[in-house]
Amino acid sequence: MAKPNVVSKQELLAAAQHCLAEHGIEKTTLKAVAEQAGVSQGTVFYHFRTKEQLMIELVQSLCDDSWQSLQQECGGSVEQALQAAKERCGYDSAYHRLFFLSLAASLSHPPNRHRLGEMIRQENRHLAGMLENRWTSSPIAGISLEHWGIMLNALIDGLAVQALVDEQFPKEAVFDALRRLFDSLANGRNG
Known part of the structure; x- marks a missing residue:
């Protein structure tokens, strides 16, 4: 019943x-x-009203929960954000399949497209804030922390796409290289 x-x-x-x-x-x-x-x-x-709306709401809920958990557990460090992204990244990642299917379905529905765009902008802002906590200012003149946040988010999403379509994707090595890149940028500024 x-x-x-x-x-x-x-x-x-x-x-x-x-x-x-x-x-x-x-x-x-x-x-x-x-x-x-x-x-x-x-x-x-x-x-x-639609499955697409349900999926976008679910993606929003998962994103919000992920960011909230990241902030509570570690204060929102770049290292922890990369670790969380690595854990979600994989050939069978339900999270990323849901995200990219919602993205594709939203492109032809302006309200959903706008909502997904806002979610991505919110992620960009979170990442820029994490980078600001780590670097205080950009390690490369002319590249704002806002743009670093956008680029980091695009890198993470791009890696997720590659992992979804390639069972042999070298996730551990690639995320280690990404972490080393950010360490190098931080150390290059200070050293």
Whole structure:
């Protein structure tokens, strides 16, 4: 029997995450989420008009949780951000599959495209803030910390794409090289 229509958006997102883990993105439907949450399909539709909207909300929730956890656990260091990115990076990464599928679906839907763009800008700002805590100013004249944040985010997302399509992606070596690059930039400024 279905629960009464007193279910939070967070509970539905948790049900969607469970569906994704069990059935994959392709088989995660609004109906499957409703069944997982024990509510009517109309309840899910009330909160999320489309699967794409549900996926974007889920990506937003995962991003927010990730940044919040990163800030609480370590004060938001670049090293910890790279470690978290490395842990999410992989051939079977549900997080990145969800993110890139949402990205592709959002390109033809302006409100979702705008929302995803804001999420990426927020990540850029978080990363720029982490870099500012580490460097205080840019290690290379003419490159702002804001632009460093954008470039680091693009590097991390690009590595995620490569890992999604290449089972042999050398994740450990590449993330070690990225960490060494940032160490070198920091030390070059100071030494």
